[in-house]
Amino acid sequence: xxxxxxxxxxxxxxxxxxxxxxxxxxxxxxxxxxxxxxxxxxxxxxxxxxxxxxxxxxxxxxxxxxxxxxxxxxxxxxxxxxxxxxxxxxxxxxxxxxxxxxxxxxxxxxxxxxxxxxxxxxxxxxxxxxxxxxxxxxxxxxxxxxxxxxxxxxxxxxxxxxxxxxxxxxxxxxxxxxxxxxxxxxxxxxxxxxxxxxxxxxxxxxxxxxxxx
Amino acid sequence: xxxxxxxxxxxxxxxxxxxxxxxxxxxxxxxxxxxxxxxxxxxxxxxxxxxxxxxxxxxxxxxxxxxxxxxxxxxxxxxxxxxxxxxxxxxxxxxxxxxxxxxxxxxxxxxxxxxxxxxxxxxxxxxxxxxxxxxxxxxxxxxxxxxxxxxxxxxxxxxxxxxxxxxxxxxxxxxxxxxxxxxxxxxxxxxxxxxxxxxxxxxxxxxxxxxxxxxxxxxxxxxxxxxxxxxxxxxxxxxxxxxxxxxxxxxxxxxxxxxxxxxxxxxxxxxxxxxxxxxxxxxxxxxxxxxxxxxxxxxxxxxxxxxxxxxxxxxxxxxxxxxxxxxxxxxxxxxxxxxxxxxxxxxxxxxxxxxxxxxxxxxxxxx
Amino acid sequence: xxxxxxxxxxxxxxxxxxxxxxxxxxxxxxxxxxxxxxxxxxxxxxxxxxxxxxxxxxxxxxxxxxxxxxxxxxxxxxxxxxxxxxxxxxxxxxxxxxxxxxxxxxxxxxxxxxxxxxxxxxxxxxxxxxxxxxxxxxxxxxxxxxxxxxxxxxxxxxxxxxxxxxxxxxxxxxxxxxxxxxxxxxxxxxxxxxxxx
Numbered sequence: 204x205x206x207x208x209x210x211x212x213x214x215x216x217x218x219x220x221x222x223x224x225x226x227x228x229x230x231x232x233x234x235x236x237x238x239x240x241x242x243x244x245x246x247x248x249x250x251x252x253x254x255x256x257x258x259x260x261x262x263x264x265x266x267x268x269x270x271x272x273x274x275x276x277x278x279x280x281x282x283x284x285x286x287x288x289x290x291x292x293x294x295x296x297x298x299x300x301x302x303x304x305x306x307x308x309x310x311x312x313x314x315x316x317x318x319x320x321x322x323x324x325x326x327x328x329x330x331x332x333x334x335x336x337x338x339x340x341x342x343x344x345x346x347x348x349x350x351x352x353x354x355x356x357x358x359x360x361x362x363x364x365x366x367x368x369x370x371x372x373x374x375x376x377x378x379x380x381x382x383x384x385x386x387x388x389x390x391x392x393x394x395x396x397x398x399x400x401x402x403x404x405x406x407x408x409x410x411x412x413x414x415x416x
Numbered sequence: 417x418x419x420x421x422x423x424x425x426x427x428x429x430x431x432x433x434x435x436x437x438x439x440x441x442x443x444x445x446x447x448x449x450x451x452x453x454x455x456x457x458x459x460x461x462x463x464x465x466x467x468x469x470x471x472x473x474x475x476x477x478x479x480x481x482x483x484x485x486x487x488x489x490x491x492x493x494x495x496x497x498x499x500x501x502x503x504x505x506x507x508x509x510x511x512x513x514x515x516x517x518x519x520x521x522x523x524x525x526x527x528x529x530x531x532x533x534x535x536x537x538x539x540x541x542x543x544x545x546x547x548x549x550x551x552x553x554x555x556x557x558x559x560x561x562x563x564x565x566x567x568x569x570x571x572x573x574x575x576x577x578x579x580x581x582x583x584x585x586x587x588x589x590x591x592x593x594x595x596x597x598x599x600x601x602x603x604x605x606x607x608x609x610x611x612x613x614x615x616x617x618x619x620x621x622x623x624x625x626x627x628x629x630x631x632x633x634x635x636x637x638x639x640x641x642x643x644x645x646x647x648x649x650x651x652x653x654x655x656x657x658x659x660x661x662x663x664x665x666x667x668x669x670x671x672x673x674x675x676x677x678x679x680x681x682x683x684x685x686x687x688x689x690x691x692x693x694x695x696x697x698x699x700x701x702x703x704x705x706x707x708x709x710x711x712x713x714x715x716x717x718x719x720x721x722x723x724x725x726x727x728x729x730x731x732x733x734x735x736x737x738x739x740x741x742x743x744x745x746x747x748x749x750x751x752x753x754x755x756x757x758x759x760x761x762x763x764x765x766x767x768x769x770x771x772x773x774x775x776x777x778x779x780x781x782x783x
Numbered sequence: 784x785x786x787x788x789x790x791x792x793x794x795x796x797x798x799x800x801x802x803x804x805x806x807x808x809x810x811x812x813x814x815x816x817x818x819x820x821x822x823x824x825x826x827x828x829x830x831x832x833x834x835x836x837x838x839x840x841x842x843x844x845x846x847x848x849x850x851x852x853x854x855x856x857x858x859x860x861x862x863x864x865x866x867x868x869x870x871x872x873x874x875x876x877x878x879x880x881x882x883x884x885x886x887x888x889x890x891x892x893x894x895x896x897x898x899x900x901x902x903x904x905x906x907x908x909x910x911x912x913x914x915x916x917x918x919x920x921x922x923x924x925x926x927x928x929x930x931x932x933x934x935x936x937x938x939x940x941x942x943x944x945x946x947x948x949x950x951x952x953x954x955x956x957x958x959x960x961x962x963x964x965x966x967x968x969x970x971x972x973x974x975x976x977x978x979x980x
Contacts, residue, residue, distance in 0.1 A: 363604035490822035
């Protein structure tokens with residue numbers, strides 16, 4: 204019963220909400236337009252937009268020592284999760300069967316496990332940091348915690364289902380994934396997509412004003 | 417007179433010699449039959465040994481099969497772990513250890529410690545700060561230390577719970593969940609245990625690097641042990657960490673390392689030749705885990721409900737002056753007298769506003 | 784009730800590996816899994832002997848004692864079987880078994896062994912007898928047809944015996960009597976060694 208629900212209708216609903224929600228959020232942002240900048244542009248906005256996108260991947264030198272842990276753990280988690288999502292053998296099989304129709308080379312099992320360990324370490328460190336650091340604790344909203352816990356649950360249920368021997372565990376993993384997909388468009392998790400236009404927007408604004416990024 | 421004396425002494429010597437000789441004869445003569453007997457027995461034994469040393473293929477075959485004299489590796493067409501061994505003796509030792517020792521004694525040990533703590537709490541209750549909190553905060557831990565602590569704690573409990581389910585689930589959970597239900601649970605626990613295990617290596621290393629300072633024993637710790645750590649009333653003088661905390665630190669480092677090494681061997685079983693190493697690793701893993709879990713009950717009790725104000729050092733990173741004065745008087749005096757130290761600690765603490773204090777190169781937490 | 788046992792006569796086994804082949808073919812076990820193997824002691828030396836070994840279906844089975852999910856059970860015939868739906872592939876049975884009987888389809892790093900497989904005395908498993916599930920998971924069920932394990936049935940020298948323990952003992956005892964005890968024929972001649980009587 205639960206299995207049919209998760210594999211069938213709930214998956215379809217989650218898929219629709221995920222993509223429609225993302226589209227709606229993007230359209231919403233575009234519809235708001237940009238604020239008119241009446242000043243004479245000192246530079247084109249394009250290089251600024253590109254620079255800001257690249258620059259955002261590295262911490263500023265002045266604060267680098269202080270954010271080192273956050274940067275390292277952040278890369279561990281984000282890269283790990285990205286690789287897991289697209290190159291873990293069960294995921295490749297699932298995506299090929301249910302979404303794309305074609306598949307690509309998957310990671311060997313040991314690389315899968317090591318990547319998961321790196322991603323887990325990063326996520327746990329970041330979440331503990333969020334809870335312990337006085338400033339991040341202050342500026343964290345419920346949304347941030349729910350996002351972190353949901354992603355952790357998705358990864359944990361995935362880890363529990365690693366042996367691929369029982370449908371219960373697989374369904375449990377898929378269920379948490381569907382919850383995450385439904386939650387995704389309406390939360391800060393949208394940064395997974397929005398970080399590019401957001402950096403580009405502020406980069407272009409600064410670029411036009413002649414700020415050296 | 418002198419000649420007579422000389423003559424006399426000569427006679428005395430003769431008499432003494434005669435006495436000694438006859439004594440020897442009297443004592444040894446009855447022993448001769450025994451000696452002959454003993455000689456005969458020795459000869460017989462020698463001949464028996466000679467016979468036993470002769471080849472007997474039938475006995476030798478089963479000696480080899482049972483690995484009685486040496487580790488013999490037979491020849492077989494089958495490729496696999498220990499496939500040349502017909503009977504492996506080590507398995508039985510491991511089985512006895514697990515079924516007859518680890519499971520019952522581990523349960524009694526962990527349960528006993530937990531029971532003792534509950535009893536102690538019911539008798540003594542929470543140990544309050546003398547005079548109540550003053551409101552003066554003294555920085556105690558850095559953000560990196562707290563992050564490492566909670567990372568270790570989280571990974572430790574995930575591993576402890578999954579490990580305990582695998583050890584005791586057969587007796588506790590099968591009656592509740594049924595065989596199939598428990599199989600699913602156990603499979604999930606096994607995968608989590610194997611995947612999170614290597615993260616504990618990271619945790620132990622981070623704990624060692626970040627907490628080694630102040631955790632070396634000194635002479636004052638003997639007094640602390642002698643007084644039972646103030647368990648029976650009264651406070652014992654202590655520095656930044658008291659002897660109990662130091663012991664917990666070294667237990668975590670030592671048994672944590674044992675857990676990491678043995679766990680890594682078990683997880684990479686394919687690279688380990690033979691089963692003896694694995695069963696040995698399993699014994700170390702089980703003993704270390706049971707010990708650390710049991711002691712961690714005490715650690716958690718003292719850190720939360722046992723002593724008022726202790727938890728602050730791992731949440732906000734600062735403690736109340738009254739707490740410091742009561743439990744770590746030497747450290748308190750140090751911090752109060754040395755305003756520079758307070759300032760430095762304050763800076764390291766970042767007053768809570770600068771992230772992570774001064775990160776030392778190559779010491780990113782948990783890396 | 785019968786108590787099923789294997790017995791391998793070391794004086795007869797010629798290391799032909801026929802039992803291994805028969806087992807693999809009858810049960811269609813996966814690649815890398817060997818329910819039965821022949822081990823030769825002192826290969827090429829005086830006193831060379833071979834023995835065929837698989838799960839010995841112990842009365843007090845160590846595998847069952849250490850299994851964390853309790854997936855082993857003993858049939859009325861004294862055959863030790865296990866339930867693959869419950870097995871989690873932890874490998875404890877392999878540490879405990881003296882005979883190296885439990886086998887795993889994979890030995891990749893990070894302990895993904897897959898489900899344990901071992902000799903079933905050609906008695907299938909907990910699935911419905913002669914169902915296709917039973918065959919794919921556990922292999923054939925000859926005992927239900929009133930037949931003995933194929934390895935012993937196909938042994939060319941009748942070195943490997945399978946069946947009720949009492950019957951096996953009788954067969955082996957008769958062999959020993961007829962051989963005049965292998966110790967006397969093959970081993971030490973006690974008179975020459977200087978032992979009288």
